[in-house]
Amino acid sequence: xxxxxxxxxxxxxxxxxxxxxxxxxxxxxxxxxxxxxxxxxxxxxxxxxxxxxxxxxxxxxxxxxxxxxxxxxxxxxxxxxxxxxxxxxxxxxxxxxxxxxxxxxxxxxxxxxxxxxxxxxxxxxxxxxxxxxxxxxxxxxxxxxxxxxxxxxxxxxxxxxxxxxxxxxxxxxxxxxxxxxxxxxxxxxxxxxxxxxxxxxxxxxxxxx
Amino acid sequence: xxxxxxxxxxxxxxxxxxxxxxxxxxxxxxxxxxxxxxxxxxxxxxxxxxxxxxxxxxxxxxxxxxxxxxxxxxxxxxxxx
Numbered sequence: 001x002x003x004x005x006x007x008x009x010x011x012x013x014x015x016x017x018x019x020x021x022x023x024x025x026x027x028x029x030x031x032x033x034x035x036x037x038x039x040x041x042x043x044x045x046x047x048x049x050x051x052x053x054x055x056x057x058x059x060x061x062x063x064x065x066x067x068x069x070x071x072x073x074x075x076x077x078x079x080x081x082x083x084x085x086x087x088x089x090x091x092x093x094x095x096x097x098x099x100x101x102x103x104x105x106x107x108x109x110x111x112x113x114x115x116x117x118x119x120x121x122x123x124x125x126x127x128x129x130x131x132x133x134x135x136x137x138x139x140x141x142x143x144x145x146x147x148x149x150x151x152x153x154x155x156x157x158x159x160x161x162x163x164x165x166x167x168x169x170x171x172x173x174x175x176x177x178x179x180x181x182x183x184x185x186x187x188x189x190x191x192x193x194x195x196x197x198x199x200x201x202x203x204x205x206x207x208x209x
Numbered sequence: 210x211x212x213x214x215x216x217x218x219x220x221x222x223x224x225x226x227x228x229x230x231x232x233x234x235x236x237x238x239x240x241x242x243x244x245x246x247x248x249x250x251x252x253x254x255x256x257x258x259x260x261x262x263x264x265x266x267x268x269x270x271x272x273x274x275x276x277x278x279x280x281x282x283x284x285x286x287x288x289x290x
Contacts, residue, residue: 114263
């Protein structure tokens with residue numbers, strides 16, 4: 001099924017109307033992009049140019065993200081199937097089932113992060129309502145989240161007992177966020193980040209009372 | 210491999226009809242060249258190269274399966290005097 005058509009007509013209005021007939025869609029179900037405004041004929045006879053529009057069925061960010069991710073994985077030679085796992089007002093979560101998850105995930109999740117970044121840009125293009133796109137494979141990120149959360153809790157406990165701050169190894173923005181969120185719930189410790197880019201890391205410190 | 214880069218680039222830029230992707234196979238290494246409209250260059254490179262690096266990471270994961278080394282380069286449009 002085609003989800004977008006290009007159509008010519010005397011005016012953009014007319015072109016849009018015939019495109020809607022082809023798509024069997026209502027005006028509020030599509031996005032219209034004007035390719036050419038067209039020109040009115042002189043005296044209604046001489047010259048004049050048709051208007052042209054591209055009419056595309058509206059898709060949600062989640063649906064678009066799923067299609068884009070599947071297209072990328074297919075072209076990268078990954079045998080896989082993409083599912084929309086969750087779709088809330090802020091976040092669309094996608095899960096990949098793959099024959100070779102390790103290769104889709106990459107070293108320390110690098111490939112997964114790259115896929116997520118690209119799909120997020122492409123799926124949000126031209127959308128009024130932008131959404132965070134999360135990409136996971138074999139629940140790798142979910143497990144990672146749990147691991148980081150555990151490290152944060154154990155570190156907090158140590159800081160509480162010793163009264164001395166502890167510096168964690170460099171982490172990705174996502175991992176640091178998890179640490180900060182975990183520490184935020186605690187009474188006696190606080191956290192902050194130091195360092196630049198690749199080297200940015202979290203320090204867990206006793207709360208000053 | 211070229212198809213993968215072509216798909217990504219066309220999806221990222223404003224003028225997909227002006228995007229050109231080339232592939233050069235050398236000794237154990239494949240170079241994929243990207244040429245886009247000058248105003249689209251930022252759309253494939255990104256802030257601090259984030260987008261082009263993400264493209265490279267995805268391409269590398271595809272190349273690993275074929276046991277091939279692949280690099281992706283953005284070929285700059287010659288400046289017109």
